[in-house]
Amino acid sequence: MTEQIEHKIQVFNTLTGKKEDFVPLSGKTVKIYACGPTVYDSSHLGHARKEIVWDTVQRYLRFLGYDVIYVRNITDVDDKIINRAKERGIGPDRLAREYTYAFWRDMDALNVASPDFEPRATEFISQMIAFVQDLIKKGHAYESGGDVYFDVASFKDYGKLGKQNLEQLLVGARDQVIAQETLSQLKKSPVDFALWKSAGTEELGWPSPWGHGRPGWHLECSTMVKHILGDTIDIHSGGEDLVFPHHENEIAQSEALHEKPLAKYWLHNGFIQVSSEKMAKSLGNFKTIQDLLEQYSADTIRIFVLQTHYRNPIDFSPESLAAVKAGLSRLIRAANLSPAGEGNGNHSAVSPDGQKVEKQFRADFEQAMNNDFNTAIAISLLYQLSDHILALKDKQVQERHHLSALLREYAAVLGLKLTDRRKVVDTETSEKLVELLLDMRQKAKTNKDFATADTIRKSLTDIGISVMDTPSGANWEAG
Ligand SMILES: [Zn+2]
Known part of the structure; x- marks a missing residue:
């Protein structure tokens, strides 16, 4: 039995x-x-954007009641990994593990939820080899000098995602081929791409029917989609730089093999630009997520990313990030006006005006998000709601609590925590506060103000901190 959800979502x-x-x-x-x-390598703001955008999309779909299965892979075998590991004098597996952990730490700090499945390419080597064998059997791939190539001419739909035809691609490829003479001798056509690449016996690789080698990058995604999700999925997403050749080649591999669409919807997010250039490691103009988190909260970074529609480019400047801070402090104030954890159940105490605000807000927010996930409008609605909450009179306390909880509920859909830092005191700060009180108690005792000294001791005991006087001063312990 299948249950439909009635939401008019539109996606590009x-x-x-x-x-x-x-x-x-x-x-x-x-x-x-x-x-x-x-x-x-370390992840930068461009990576953060991609992860924040698709994290928000999956959060919103779950919020509407969809049963989302979200898969995000880790590419842990690649020439870039191998070369970097060589420079560092360590094994590629160790380098990949180091940066996988760093990526997870960054995602956690940005409140990007873990995917339901997070396969690593190296876990799917045997499935990838089987995938290639099946493509060879169907006449879509051929072995050449220990490599295996996809025969692009055998797949008539090639170019449909990137809107290029084979003729145009061939013209574009010709120049590159002259520069890579040996490679062209192995391929039937310059546009054919590697499914499997032979590797020297000393190099990272796996045994295969074509000798020691490793998989081409595009192959891993086709294989992991097939084995984890099935032949056809609902949404395949990624940065717009992946449209060609990566996603085009995924389509060629999967659709040639299965004769079914790989994905019903292909969604791509735009870049982060610095002075109109793409932010990329190769351009050396990137800020790592760690750099940014030293200066800005995760909420600031998420709002910075989400206040632009996901398909549009974002121009990065420190000023544009700093500008988010001011608006965010309004959101935080408005979202912390009701006791944390309190739902918005006191509906009866809310005036007809407040009920109208709530109804309108829910409708507007969902309308914005249903329109190709327009988080830019969704965020401006959060600002409007926070302004409304902050302008409520003191006597409208029930209404304020109610709308404050509503703000938190929808902020969470965008992955915003809106934590009031004044309510979070870390261990180090708590210790300093207790020491400070004990100093004051000591001063009171010195001044023979025993009433104040006793009051401080009793107040500390009331919150679970016992004070022990010793010849060398007061000690304390909690719990
Ligand atoms: Zn992929």
């Missing part, structure tokens, strides 16, 4: 080049595959 589908109604393949299940990081 790169495959068709237009906005379409979002109708999952099967009831309320939504299978999403997002290409994940190649773990050879």
Whole structure:
């Protein structure tokens, strides 16, 4: 039995080049595959954008009641990893592990939820080899000098995602081929791409029917989609730089083999630009997520990313990030006006005006998000709601509590925590506060003000801190 969800979501589908109604393949299940990081270096704001955007999309779909299965892979075998590991004088597996942990730490700090499955390429080597064997059997791939290539001419739909035809691609490829003479001798056509690459016996690789080697990058995603989610999924997402060749080649591999669409909807997010150039490691203009988190909270970074529609480019400057801070402090104040954890159940205490505000807010927020996940409008609605809450009179306390909880509920859909830092005192600060009180108690005793000294001691005992007087001064312990 399948249950449908009635929401008029529209998404921009790169495959068709237009906005379409979002109708999952099967009831309320939504299978999403997002290409994940190649773990050879620290993640930067460009990576953060990609992860924050698709994290927000999956949060919103779950909020509406969809059963989302979200898969994001880790590319842990790649020439970039191998080369970086060589420079560092360590094994590629160790380098990949180091940056996988760093990526997880960054995602956790940005409140990006863990995916439901997070396969690593090296866990799927045998499935990838089987995938290639099946493509060879069907006449879509051929072995050449220990490599295996996908025969692009055998797949008539090649170029449909990136909107290029084979002729145009061949013209584009010709120049590159002259520069790579030996490679062209192995390929039937310059546009054919590697499914499997031979490697020297000393190099990282796995045994295969074609000798020692390793998989081409595109192959891992096709294989992991097949084995974790099935032949056809609802949404395949990634940064717009992946449209060609990566996603085009995923389509060629999977659709040639299965003769079914790989994904119903292809969604791509835009870049972060610095002075209109793409932020990228190769350009040396990137800020790592760690750098940014030293100066800005996760909420600040998420709002900075989400206040632009995901398909548009974002221009990065320190000023534009700093500008988010001011608005965020309003949101935090408004979201912390009701006791934390209190739901918004006191509906009866809310005036008809307040009920109207709530109803309108819910409708507007969902309308914005249903329109190809327009988080830019969703965030401006959060600001409007916070202004409304902060302008309420003191006597409207029930209404303030209610709308404050509403603000928190929807902020969480965008992955915003809106934590009031004044309410979070870390261990180090707590210790300093107790020491400070004990100093004051000591001064009171010195001044023979025993009443104050006793009051301090009793107040500390009341909150579970016992004070022991010793010849060398007061000691304390908690609990
Ligand atoms: Zn991929």
